Amino acid sequence: AQSVTQLGSHVSVSEGALVLLRCNYSSSVPPYLFWYVQYPNQGLQLLLKYTSAATLVKGINGFEAEFKKSETSFHLTKPSAHMSDAAEYFCAVIKGAQKLVFGQGTRLTINP
């Protein structure tokens, strides 16, 4: 069964610092993986997705994620944090037909 684990329910970084949000997955088959972002009082917005093409996936707003099969990881990074990046981030994996399984979420806080 596919599932995802996000390490750290809350991450705090300084403006301009590297952002690293961790996601590990368990899957018996090559997974389809996603990162979503949720700003306050809004729905989820897709940041990027991995569908077994290039292992380094670039998304919107300067975010990228690298699929590492040996580590079963799909960590999200951004070289330089901006105040507008403050939000909750969700890692997700496809399970079965048309069904996303979400991680618990990581709240990102940016310190000025």
Added chain:
Amino acid sequence: ETGVTQTPRHLVMGMTNKKSLKCEQHLGHNAMYWYKQSAKKPLELMFVYSLEERVENNSVPSRFSPECPNSSHLFLHLHTLQPEDSALYLCASSQGRNNEQFFGPGTRLTVL
């Protein structure tokens, strides 16, 4: 309107009321979903509709009743809810298997 829209955005209801949440997608997708997002809990998939047929019901209490009259509209009928049903209810849509889901802004439900 573009994307996925949800109405109302906020709803306060008593335990004896009957209300409905509405979702509309303007993306030509063939699958729609209801999720529940509670504080400090992962996103919970409630219902999945594919080609207007319910294909999944994740042990949701019968006080929640979904309806999908066509591929663009999805409703969630509510009756005799409990205070613990207070949450953000998110609607999403997708096209085909293994494709990303697009989310609406959600309805913030408070049950008194």
